[in-house]
Amino acid sequence: MTDLDQLSTEFGSLFLRMHRLLDRRMSASGASFARTKLLMYVHRHGPARAADIAELFSLAPRTVTEALDGMERDGLVVREPDARDRRVKRISITPAGKRAIETTEPIRARLVELIFGTLDVQERAQLSGIVEKLAVAVAREEGDAGLACSAPEQG
Structure with missing residues (x-):
């Protein structure tokens, strides 16, 4: 293995470990990192199409649809027709979705502080x-x- 391969492997491994740690911490509070990322995206960028979310997160459209189905059932997002194209649905965050972010964001911020604060x-x-x-x-x-x-x- 070359030095560059080793560095790449270590960098990727660190990223995945941080991702899993964050997911475990959020899951302990009844949330998931995947759900929170999706909620944060919709919250920050306004109503979004499922296709855009799938592309951004490199997910299969079916995976996003299933995730949105569950989030809609839980009252975290709503799907509404696009004003310009009635075939398209736009996903918007609900007040319950905003509260979910308010619960998980301090967990994420604290972990970022603990890890990157060592620098x-x-x-x-x-x-x-x-x-x-x-x-x-x-x-x-x-x-x-x-x-x-x-x-x-x-x-």
Whole structure:
């Protein structure tokens, strides 16, 4: 294994461990990280289409539909017809959904503080720069892949 492979594996492993830890902490409070991410997205960006959510989170449309069904049953979101296209449903957060975020957000914020708070100001700045540099490399490769696999846009 090369140094780059090792670094990539360690970075991915850390991300997954943090994700699982956050999910366990939220689950102990009766929530789930997956539900909370979806609620936060709808809350921050306004009514969204299920297709947009599926694409953003790299999920199968059926997975998103099933998750939304459960969240709608629990009163966390509502589906409403799109004003411009009656075939499309827009997902909006309900007051109960906002309360669910208010319950889970302090858990997430505390865990972020505990983990990233171990870094001093200089280390945070270094990490921020490193993450930005990696994000630029990923964006560049996404652009290359998009050019190599370009398909006609559908309107």
